[in-house]
Amino acid sequence: MPDTPLKDFSNSFVCDLVAYQTGKPIEETARELGLDPETIVKLASNENPLGPAPMAKQAMQREIDGVHIYPDGGGFKLRSALAERHGLELDNVILGNGSNEIIELLCHCFLNPQAELIAAEHAFVVYKLMATLFGAKYVEVADPDFIHDLDGMADAITENTRLVFIANPNNPTGTIVGQEALDRFMDRLPDHVVAVFDEAYYEFLEDAPDTLKYIKEGRNACVLRTFSKAYGLAGLRIGYGLASPQVAEILQKARQPFNANSMAQAAAVAAINDAEHVAKTIKTNNEGLRFYEEAFSQRGLEYVPSVANFILVKVGDGDDLFAKMLAKGVIVRAMSGYKLPQWVRISVGTQQENARCIEVLDEVLG
Numbered sequence: 001m002p003d004t005p006l007k008d009f010s011n012s013f014v015c016d017l018v019a020y021q022t023g024k025p026i027e028e029t030a031r032e033l034g035l036d037p038e039t040i041v042k043l044a045s046n047e048n049p050l051g052p053a054p055m056a057k058q059a060m061q062r063e064i065d066g067v068h069i070y071p072d073g074g075g076f077k078l079r080s081a082l083a084e085r086h087g088l089e090l091d092n093v094i095l096g097n098g099s100n101e102i103i104e105l106l107c108h109c110f111l112n113p114q115a116e117l118i119a120a121e122h123a124f125v126v127y128k129l130m131a132t133l134f135g136a137k138y139v140e141v142a143d144p145d146f147i148h149d150l151d152g153m154a155d156a157i158t159e160n161t162r163l164v165f166i167a168n169p170n171n172p173t174g175t176i177v178g179q180e181a182l183d184r185f186m187d188r189l190p191d192h193v194v195a196v197f198d199e200a201y202y203e204f205l206e207d208a209p210d211t212l213k214y215i216k217e218g219r220n221a222c223v224l225r226t227f228s229k230a231y232g233l234a235g236l237r238i239g240y241g242l243a244s245p246q247v248a249e250i251l252q253k254a255r256q257p258f259n260a261n262s263m264a265q266a267a268a269v270a271a272i273n274d275a276e277h278v279a280k281t282i283k284t285n286n287e288g289l290r291f292y293e294e295a296f297s298q299r300g301l302e303y304v305p306s307v308a309n310f311i312l313v314k315v316g317d318g319d320d321l322f323a324k325m326l327a328k329g330v331i332v333r334a335m336s337g338y339k340l341p342q343w344v345r346i347s348v349g350t351q352q353e354n355a356r357c358i359e360v361l362d363e364v365l366g
Contacts, residue, residue, distance in 0.1 A: 014133060022045065023042065023044030023045035023331065023333055024042070024044055024326065024331045025042075026040045026042050026331070029042075029326060029329070029331060033326070033327060033329075035329050039329050040329045040330075040331065041329060041330045041331065041349065041353045041356050041357060042331045042347075043330065043331060043332055043346050043347040043348075043349050043353060043354075043357055044331045044332055044333040044345075044347060045234070045333070045347060046171070046201075046229060046308070046309050046310045046347045047228075047229075047232070047234050047347065048229060048230065048231070048232035048234070048281055048309075049284065049347075049348070049349040049350045049353060050232060050277070050280060050281055050284060050350075051232050052231070052232040052233055052267070052271075053231050053232055053233070053267075053270070053271040053274035053277040053278070054274065054277060055270040055271060055273060055274040055277070056231065056232075056233060056267035056268070056270045056271040056274065057267075058270065059266040059267050059269065059270035059271075060263055060266060060267050062266070063262055063263050063266040063267075064263075066262065067262060067263060069262070070258055070262075071258050071260065071261050071262035071265060072262070072265065073257050073258050075093075075095040075260050075265055076090075077265065077269050078095060078240075078260070078265045078268050078269050079093040079095060079240075081269050081272055082240055082242070082272070085272060086212055086242060087212070087216070088212070088215060088216070088242060089245075091245055091248055091249070092215060092242055092243060092244070092245065092248055093240060093241070093242060093248070094240060094241040094242075094243060094248055094251050094252060094255065095238070095239075095240050095255075095259065095260040095265075096238075096239045096240060096241065096255075096259065096260070097237045097238070097239075097259050097260065098226060098228060098237040098238065098239045099198070099200055099224040099225060099226040099228075099239030099240065099241070100126060100239070101237075101239065101259060102222070102224050102239060102240070102241040102251070103126060103127070103130055103165075103196075103198075103224065104130060105241075105251045105254045105255060106163055106194065106196060106222065106251065107130040107131065107133070107134050107136075107163070108134070108254040109250045109251060109253075109254050110162040110163050110194060111130075111131065111134035111135075111136040111162060111163065112134065112135065112136065113135040113136065114136075114160060115134075115136045115137070115160055115161075115162040115163075116136060116137040116138075116139050116158060116160045116161045116162065117130070117131040117136050117137070117138055117139065117161075117162065117163045117164075117165065118139045118141060118153055118156050118157065118161055118163070118164045118165070119138070119139070119140060119141070119164070119165040119167075120140070120141055120142075120143040120148045120149070120153070120166075120167070120170065121140045121141065121142050121143050121339070122143055122146055122170070122172065122173055122338055122339065122340065123143075123148075123165060123167050123170060123171075124165075124167050124170070124171050124172075124198065125337055125338060127165045128140075136162075137160070139156050139161075141153045141156050143170075143173075145175075146170070146173035146175050146304050146312075147170075147173075147175045147176075147177060148166060148167075148168070148170065148175075148177045148181075150166070150177055150181045150182065150184065150185040151181075151184070151185070153166070153185065154184075154185050154188040154189070157188075157189075157190065157193060159192070161192070161193050162192065162193060162194065163193070163194050163196055164189075164193060164194070164195050164196065165196045165198060166182075166185075166195065166196065166197050166198065167198040167200075168182075168197055168198065168199060168209065168211075169199075169201045169204070169205070169306070169307050169308040171200065171201070171308065171310070172310070172312055172333070172335060172338055172340075172345045173304050173306075173312055174304055174305070174306025174307060174308040174310060174311060174312060175304065175305075175306070175307070176205070176209075176307050177209075178209055179209040179210065182197075182209050182211065186214055186219065186221075189219070189220065191220065193220060194220045194221065194222060194247055195214070195219070195220065195221045195222075196221075196222050196224065197211045197221065197222070197223045197224065198224045199211065199223055199224060199225050200224065200225065200226045200228070200229055200239075201229055201230075201307075201308040201309060202225055203229065203230035203231075203278060203281075203282070204229075204230065204282060204285055204307060204308055204309055205307060206307075211223050212242060214244075215242055215243060215244050217244075218244050218245070218246075219244055220244065220246070220247060221243065221244055221247070222241050222242070222243040222244075222247050222248075222251075223241065223242040223243070224239065224240075224241050225239065225240055225241075225242070226238075226239035226240075227239065227264075227267070227268045227271055229309060230278050230281050230282070230309075231268070231271040231274070231277070231278065232271075232277070232281070233264070233267055233268065233271060236261075236263060236264040236267055236268075237264065238260055238264035238265070238267070238268045284348070284350065284351075285309045285348050287351070288309075288348035288349065288350075288351070288354050289306060289311060289348060291351075291354050291355075291358075292311050292313075292346065292348070292354065292358075293305065293311070295358045296311075296313055299362075299365075301313050301314060301315065302314040309347060309348045310345050310346060310347045310348060311345070311346055311348070312335070312340075312343055312344075312345050313343065313344060313345075313346060314342050314343050315342065315343065315344055315361075315365065316342055316365075317341070317342065318334040318335050318336055318340070318341055318342055318343050318344045319334045319336055319341065321334070321344055321361075321364055321365075322334035322344060324364040325357075325360050325361065325364055328360045328363065328364070329360075330356060330357050330360045330361075332344045332345065332346050332347075332357070333345040333346070333347075
């Protein structure tokens, strides 16, 4: 063994990071607790309870025999399909290994130890991890009632600000800001800042704000979307960014070769057209949200009304409730990492999974 620990030669801001904690996997839970994986209900990672889009499954099967060949590094078919779907040009579309990779690409391109990233206080924790990883200053703006304060975020912009992340709907709160607030924010955006609209849950919205107009206007903006949620392709890790040409050109230079694999690209191209699966997913989700809202109201539990595929509920000690429900085979997500130690986030599942979750919640809360 070396006399001096390797971490003494590595970047201290990396070693001091607390790694992102994913939702507890089913197989890991089964191994640790000796449970049958078939009986475990996972409602921790905002996954699609109906599974992958059927048209995507068919496309993956057709792709199997060609996986010995490198994928199209430029992602022409998928980028073209996305550009057509959104009324944009091919050069506006960037593919990512999940939309998380687009977040990292943005930080690669625009952050350094002199730069600042602005986000809401209870926004997706990966923004803070990325800012820290690139040595930038992370600026949190309070979000009263768990809703982004875009006027406050605009006020926080300085000459060193390079990125402002607006998660809409926001994870983990499930809240949204409307068109008027977005337009007002963009009217105040200076030329040295890129506005990033993280719209991973966009498909669940009934009346979605139009952020693509900022792209079409050529503003310094990037819209992030994913196939992980409504399309049910989380395991393939395929997402995309829609950006104005000057932003997209820079991001493409930071992208790794072949970052979107051939199986994921084929599945995503097919999934775009699987409207029936998306409609079923949205219907299941809306019914599930109403179920949880009614259940929480009946039990006197405070919750945050959500427009996404999860719901935030106040339970007392979130970590303790997570552990006790886990022992009974129901996986939810504790929120202490988001500075919400009294809350848990519950993903919407099937009708049976939702009922089982409330049954175990009652057992744990007594």
